[in-house]
Amino acid sequence: MRAIVVVALFLISACATNPVTGKRELMLVSEAQEIQMGREADADVQKSMGVYANARWQQYVTDVGMRLARQSHRPNLPWKFTVVDEPAVNAFALPGGFIYITRGILPFLRDEAELASVLGHEVGHVDARHSASQVSKQQAAGIGLALGSVLAPKYQDAFNLAGSGLGLMFLKFGREDELEADTLGTGYAARAGWDPAGMPGLLDTLARLEGASGSSRGVPHWALTHPPAPERVQKVQEAVAASQSPTAIARNRPEFESHIAGVVFGDAREKGVVRGREFIHPVLRFALTFPDGWDIANSNDAVTAQPAGADGAAIILQPVGAAASNLQVTAETSMSKSGFSPVSGGAERIHGLEAFVGLYEGVIQNTRAGAQAGFVRMSDRSMIYRVLGVASSAQFDLVRAPATAAIGSFRELSTAEADAIQNRQIVFQSVRSGDTWASIAAAVGNTTKPSTLAIMNGETLDSTPRPGSRVRVVR
Ligand SMILES: [Zn+2]
Known part of the structure; x- marks a missing residue:
């Protein structure tokens, strides 16, 4: 939400020269404001997604990204390249030069040229000021920044959830953009010495993933924030043909693959994992079951679940501190900060744990709302968790009973249960004669679908893996 305020404060110059096209365009955001907006949203992205804890990957992506940035139209921006700790396949840019790539996309890149092309594409968005100009247009039209958020924005302020960075990141650009x-990304990659064919290769892989990728309220896949890849391949081929760069041949596959081994695949145990309806946190040692059919989104500061098609109803799981001696006081203080007052409630035991469960009423952004909240203390007193069902009063029936069930499902994990959840990672394995993608997937315990495995190795499901070759698998 802060980004909107920044924009609203500075409606000064209406026109500026686009750094890429050299044309004058509507631009309500100066470069300094653009950088400021990006910097604030960067803090939100880091808070909600987290940075992938792999120094070697962060350095590698920074090195590749900075080589691209130096070839860009705006080499002097404070460029920053980050691998975020997200299993979804995506990459995105914030205004001002803040570029992100998810760890989830890494196993689907074939080589360094493809890494350069995905980063180059995002550098291109920043260079051409696509976000800044979209913010300007929305501002000029008086509609503010359209927040396509993980959660209804009204809850973000009330419950201290990260917000504006995600809004900026989910901005959908037009097809032309x-x-x-x-085209810009292809040009930067070629000028920096990479094979520009990395871009069509990457688009081809993403196109194959599109069929397989699911949507959720969490971080969207590239497919949801981008036009269909096949449409783009031909245009990119033209750009590749036009990039007269005889030295631009590097693909650096061995170097890239040396980084790929060990990359975490899917949910990370350090952030908690979603298994069916259950959210399990093996490090913090608890589990909670969400209602059947609800979308579950796990971010660094909260886990939220929402019923399909009901934007105003949610169950939110968050830590609320450890120090309090009295759970009822903790409950009332924490709910009152969010604008809620108690209607009824009492102490309970939930799977042997000390708890306080209450019904609350409040007003969020001029709408009357109801909340059913449970506060549960871990047996070692390390943390109190709040499990909160919230909705406008009109929709509260949607959430009250499911929230009561979710609160009642909170339980601690045994050591054995916690230890059983280990991260999956990419490893290389030799293909034996007679292997198919299905047999390779089965041999490692069907940790991924055979089709995903084939895509990860640049192949299709009906192709035959070559005996003796090294392939990526998930273990
Ligand atoms: Zn894009």
């Missing part, structure tokens, strides 16, 4: 970013 995407094509321009593709």
